[in-house]
Structures are given as C-alpha cells and as structure tokens.
Amino acid sequence: MLILVPVKRVIDPYAKVRPLADGSGIDTTGVKFEINPFDEIALEEAVRQKEKNPSVEVVAVSIGASECEEQLRKALAIGADRAILIETTNTYDSPMVAEELRHLIEELQPSVVLMGKQATDDDNNQAGQMLAAKLDWPQATFASKVDLGSSAKVTRETDSGEETLELPFPCLITTDLRLNEPRYIALPGIIKARSKPLDRRPPKVTSTPKTRRVRVESPPPRAAGIKVGSVDELVAALKDRGVLA
Amino acid sequence: MPSEATLLYPGGAFLSQTPDRIFTVEDFSSDEKMMISAAEQFSRNEVMTVLDRLDAQEEGLSPALIRKAGELGLCGVDTAEEYGGLGLGKNLAARILEYMSLNGSFSVTYGITSGISQLGLTLFGTQEQKSHYLPLLTSGEWIGAYALSEPNSGSDALSATTRAELRNGKWVLNGTKMWISNAKWADLFVVLAKVDGEAFSAFLVERDHPGVTIAREEHKLGLKGSSTARLVLEDAEIPESNLLHEVGKGHQVAFNALNIGRFKLSSMSLGPARDAMGHASAYANDRRQFGQPIANFGLVQKKFAEMAARFYAAESVIYRTGALIDEAFGLFAGSVEGNRRAAEEFALECSGGKVLSTEAEAFIIVECLQVCGGSGSAEEFPIARHYRDARVSRIYEGTNEINRIFLADRFRKRGVSLAASGDSFISEVTGRAMRIDTKDQVTVGAQSDLLLLAYAEQSARLRSKQVADKYQNAYAIFVNWANAEAARAFQTATGEAVALPAPEQSDIEALAEQVYRSGGPV
Numbered sequence: 109m110l111i112l113v114p115v116k117r118v119i120d121p122y123a124k125v126r127p128l129a130d131g132s133g134i135d136t137t138g139v140k141f142e143i144n145p146f147d148e149i150a151l152e153e154a155v156r157q158k159e160k161n162p163s164v165e166v167v168a169v170s171i172g173a174s175e176c177e178e179q180l181r182k183a184l185a186i187g188a189d190r191a192i193l194i195e196t197t198n199t200y201d202s203p204m205v206a207e208e209l210r211h212l213i214e215e216l217q218p219s220v221v222l223m224g225k226q227a228t229d230d231d232n233n234q235a236g237q238m239l240a241a242k243l244d245w246p247q248a249t250f251a252s253k254v255d256l257g258s259s260a261k262v263t264r265e266t267d268s269g270e271e272t273l274e275l276p277f278p279c280l281i282t283t284d285l286r287l288n289e290p291r292y293i294a295l296p297g298i299i300k301a302r303s304k305p306l307d308r309r310p311p312k313v314t315s316t317p318k319t320r321r322v323r324v325e326s327p328p329p330r331a332a333g334i335k336v337g338s339v340d341e342l343v344a345a346l347k348d349r350g351v352l353a
Numbered sequence: 354m355p356s357e358a359t360l361l362y363p364g365g366a367f368l369s370q371t372p373d374r375i376f377t378v379e380d381f382s383s384d385e386k387m388m389i390s391a392a393e394q395f396s397r398n399e400v401m402t403v404l405d406r407l408d409a410q411e412e413g414l415s416p417a418l419i420r421k422a423g424e425l426g427l428c429g430v431d432t433a434e435e436y437g438g439l440g441l442g443k444n445l446a447a448r449i450l451e452y453m454s455l456n457g458s459f460s461v462t463y464g465i466t467s468g469i470s471q472l473g474l475t476l477f478g479t480q481e482q483k484s485h486y487l488p489l490l491t492s493g494e495w496i497g498a499y500a501l502s503e504p505n506s507g508s509d510a511l512s513a514t515t516r517a518e519l520r521n522g523k524w525v526l527n528g529t530k531m532w533i534s535n536a537k538w539a540d541l542f543v544v545l546a547k548v549d550g551e552a553f554s555a556f557l558v559e560r561d562h563p564g565v566t567i568a569r570e571e572h573k574l575g576l577k578g579s580s581t582a583r584l585v586l587e588d589a590e591i592p593e594s595n596l597l598h599e600v601g602k603g604h605q606v607a608f609n610a611l612n613i614g615r616f617k618l619s620s621m622s623l624g625p626a627r628d629a630m631g632h633a634s635a636y637a638n639d640r641r642q643f644g645q646p647i648a649n650f651g652l653v654q655k656k657f658a659e660m661a662a663r664f665y666a667a668e669s670v671i672y673r674t675g676a677l678i679d680e681a682f683g684l685f686a687g688s689v690e691g692n693r694r695a696a697e698e699f700a701l702e703c704s705g706g707k708v709l710s711t712e713a714e715a716f717i718i719v720e721c722l723q724v725c726g727g728s729g730s731a732e733e734f735p736i737a738r739h740y741r742d743a744r745v746s747r748i749y750e751g752t753n754e755i756n757r758i759f760l761a762d763r764f765r766k767r768g769v770s771l772a773a774s775g776d777s778f779i780s781e782v783t784g785r786a787m788r789i790d791t792k793d794q795v796t797v798g799a800q801s802d803l804l805l806l807a808y809a810e811q812s813a814r815l816r817s818k819q820v821a822d823k824y825q826n827a828y829a830i831f832v833n834w835a836n837a838e839a840a841r842a843f844q845t846a847t848g849e850a851v852a853l854p855a856p857e858q859s860d861i862e863a864l865a866e867q868v869y870r871s872g873g874p875v
Binding site: 181292293 | 424430439
C-alpha cells in the first residue's frame, strides 16, 4: 500500500512575521521554515501506519523551489521512504496544487493521499478537496482518527459530534490537529535519511493562478480599551455602543 | 605512524598565524542543522516546560528525560556507533549540547552523562569496558558521573586522598568524593583514586557495588535541579577489570576528560545565555515606559548590543575550537596514545573558550536581569533562576583562575612560537607581553587574558569576514571591548603604558534591532 503525503514548506508558524515595506509579501529574511504542521500530522499518521504494517510505503512530495529539499529531508528523517520534489519557482494557487498532485497521483497510483487540511501560511483549506474532486475519489476531511484496514475508517469532528466515515481505496484524507502528536525527530533517523532517494522533477502544470495577491499588511494596532468598575457599568457601556439592546 | 601526521594549525598557532578560514556554526551541514534543531525542540518542549519540577528534583524526572533523550540518539552523539553512539564529531555534539543546555540544571545532568562520563571510557577504556558500559550510557538507560574532587582536593586535583588497594582480585576503594554531579541518579561513576596511596588511577565504579553510598544532596545557590552530593567509598569493592587505563595514569584520564570537558562546558554556558536573551528581549519590547517600549532606549540597546557581541565572540571561539579538536581526533585518534594526544592538542583553546564563554554568560545574564528591572529579580520570572544557575560556571571544570594560570604557562611549555603575527592590536601586545617569563600569578593571569582575547578577536574577525555583513556590528562592538580589556591586561603584565587603537565604527542600535528580531543572540 502506498501512502502519498504532500508536505508544504511554510514560514515557522511560531515566528513573528512582518510584511515587506512595499506590501508585496512577507519579509522572509532570517525566518525559519518548517513543514506545515497539518502536513506533519499527516506524515506522522502515515509513518504510524507503516510501523503497524510493513507493506506500507510512504512517499512525501513537495511543490516549490529547491529549498523545499530541507522539508523533504525532514520528512525522510521522520520516516518517509522516499521523497519527490516538483521543482518550480512559479506561484501556485490551490487549483494548481491540486492539478500538479493529480498528475503525480496518476503516475504513482497511491492507495491513500494523506494531507493537512490547510497550510498555516495561506489558510486556504482547499487543495485536498479540489484534488479529490479532480480524481473523483472519495474524501474524508478534518480527520481526528484514521484506521486503514480493508477500507479506510475515518473519524471527523463536526459541530454536532463525531462522525465516522468508511471509504474504499483509493481515497483522500485531510488531517486535523487532534489526529496525533508528531514525534521528535530522532538523530539516527536523520542519518538514515541521507541514503533515502529524493527525486526532483519539473512541474507539469502550465496554468497560472486565478487569484492575484494585491497587498499584504499587518493588522492595525489595537487601540487601548477601557476599564469598568462593575457589571452594571459594563452593561451600560455595551448598551451605549449598541452591542446590547 | 599517526604521530607523523601534522595539523595545519596546531594548538596555540593562533598567535603566530592567521588562518585563511575557520569553521563557524554557519558551516554545519543541513543534516547537522536538522539535528541541532531537533535538540532545541526537545529542550524547549520537554525541559523548559518542567523547570519547577526539575528544581524540586521530582523523583524520576531527570532520569526519564535522559532516557527520552537517549531514545532520540542525543546521549551519544560523539561516541562510536559500535557502542550505541552516532559516531559524529565533537563540534556537532557541542552545538547540540548548547541547545540541550537552555536550562542550567538539565544541562549538567545531560552534559555529564553524554560527555565527561563517556569520554574517559572512549579514550582509555578496553574493548570489554567500552562494550559493557558505553551502550548503557548512550541509550540513556544509565546515567554517568565523574568523581575527581574531594573535600580537601579541588583545583589541586593530584592531592586527592581516596585510596585503592588490590585485595584478593578486587580493587578496594576508600575515601570521599565531593561535588559529584548526577550523584543521586548516576549508575556509573568514573572515580579517581590513588593506588596504595601513591599512584593516581581511574576506576569504573557502579552504584550497586558493595561499599558505595551517596550522601545527602548539597544545598546549592543554583542548579537546584541537578544532583550534587558526595560519593562515599567505604571498603568499596569493584572488579579488578574495572581499572580504567593504567595504574599511575589517572591524571591522563582526569585531565583529558577536563580538556574536552572545558570545551563542552563552553557551549553549555551559552545555552542559558541564549535563553535569557530571548526573555529579556521580549520583555524590553513589551514593557512600556514614557510612552514607548524600553527596547527603544539607548542604554537598553547598548546592553543588548554588548550581550550580542560577547555571545558572538564566544560562539566564534567555541565552534572554531571544536572543528580543530575534530581534526586532531581525525588525525591522531585510535590508539590510547593517539587519543590522549588528540584530546590534549587544543587544551589552550579549550581553557580560553571556557573562560570567555562562562564570563560572557555571566555578563549576559546579569544584564538581562537588569533590563527586566524588578521583574528580573522575581522568581516568577525566568531570569532569576538563570542568575542563580550561571554562577557556578566560572567555578567548575577548573575555576577561571586556574584556567588563567594554566593558559599562559601551558602556552610557553608547548613551545609554540611566541612571535605574534601582529594581525591585530591584541595580537601585537600579546606577543610583547609573552616575552616576560615569570611565575608571578598576576602577570601570568594577565598574559592568559591577552592570549584568550587574541584568540577571541581573531576568531570573531575571521568569522565576520567569512559571513558577509551579518556580524559586522557584533565584531566591531566586541573588538572595541576586547581592545580595552587587552590594554589593561598588557599594562598589568608589563607595567608599560599602551595607547588604544581608534575604535571600530559600530552601530549599537542596529545590533540591538538584530537581537530584537531574532529574539536572542544574532
């Protein structure tokens, strides 16, 4: 069974980011990059499946510039068997990511695509769903539990409670935060990763993004609030501002 | 013959030669950087979240953390693979240690078991000793300790009175070892004792050997989360095969462990300094007075700029030295004699790095506390703990005073050229001051200051040239400080006046801004 895990290189989610002076993007000088945390959860889940079932092969893929090798090496250190870098400096929107992955999936024929529900940089929450649609595969989004047997059983947290879905293979699963807690990278894993294959290939997508980034700016600084002395004063202040009737 | 091999820049060569390149932390490979950040992640998530529990010495907590670190391969980075280690370099091991050392207490627990407790075995152990003990230590299953000091024998280590006698095929040890880090939870102690009260020798003593007891915990100023107690040996019986190295050669085990130990301690002392700078920088940007963050004020910026400069220089020195040590091990190691030579080659640089780094740590933590004002002195805030923990860095692994005697003395004994290259003001005055051959401690101490400043200035300068732009200000601010220190030391050593060179152009505000942006050293 082959599990494909797309991993995106994102700015360290804990880093304080600031927009470039001209508003064209984020200033990345001196900023660390990481695997998108949701993708890391997907990778962790795939590696756990592999640890339970040795016939599972885990392939990590990333789309982007050559620096993405850093995240793919990390994926190999965590436990992926091999990695593929679709090397491009083009800007991708979600439909393009889905299309690029579709080409790869048609070639690799994985049983499962496990990926983060969204990336912490753009927060689009689209690529997985679009990919499933393009492939016409069953999908389960926001997985909080995954059980791969003769079919995939996926538990997802919804507003009304837990929902469990059963999906035939091949299928696509996107992961939520509570699915697992990713492991620490073990140093021997990093050494082992050196001898694992990492293939680079050119992109297949020729389309261009349908959306255009107009401007990136910091949220305006919050004005200072006021302190009220009692509940009555609070209620009065809220009424005053039309928040309460 | 390994002794035929030569180093391009042997120990002490920094005074008479200027290398084209030195190793800097920027030169670690991407794999190595991944290992370093794995260590940092472990430290931040597993250690820095349980500091109060560590300081209370919660039962089983430290051994559990060591086991967890061992499972991740962190407890034997520079120990050979055949003994469960990773077989990687000492320089990388030191950088990993730096990040495992964000908290001083855990730093000691981890530093001793992953470092000095394995080093004697690695360098001088027999095949059987290594195969038996090293895998237990590299896996984190066992914790190691090192027992040299005694109630009446500290800096004067060879005056130890613990005795060993061979009786009926067993070594019988009697005496008290003091200030033994990890004593409470160690399973293996490398113990120095005198055979028949004469021949200084090293022994591998297990906690469970008969006659071995651990006294009560010392109540220390800081490092409350590290265990420190006496190891009491009362007719302690250990197998004859647990002699480490040869009878009468204990000083080689002890002092070579200390050379590398000092190198490792240098990186251990940067860890807390890094953490303190992070907290102080966040505080300075958050705390508003007179309508703006105190981070904007000139005197606060000056503090951060000086901290960054001192940290930068210490870091430049440590990892330059580590690469040299790795080179020496690559050339000489293998035989016991080769191992000894490799561990000794850069003893000067190890001592100099220890003094520089521990004094940089002290300076940085004091200034961080000052930046945080009243909060800095409150136990609820993280700096107070660092302040208490950091004090002993200048005391153990050879006091900075002993290191200051050792440096100049050893430099002369090594027979390296005293003709300074004159590649800087400090190099030039150091060359002049070294012409005085004396045993007067004050003069020797001043000469040592000059030597370590010369090494630091050269390391900081070469790194700033190699890594374009980034360290220009850190170097400039460091050299201005170092030149003044060197002038004072020169005057102490020679009694002659010396004029300071013109200061390097520096931008305090820009360097402080670099600290604020990185949330720590630059």
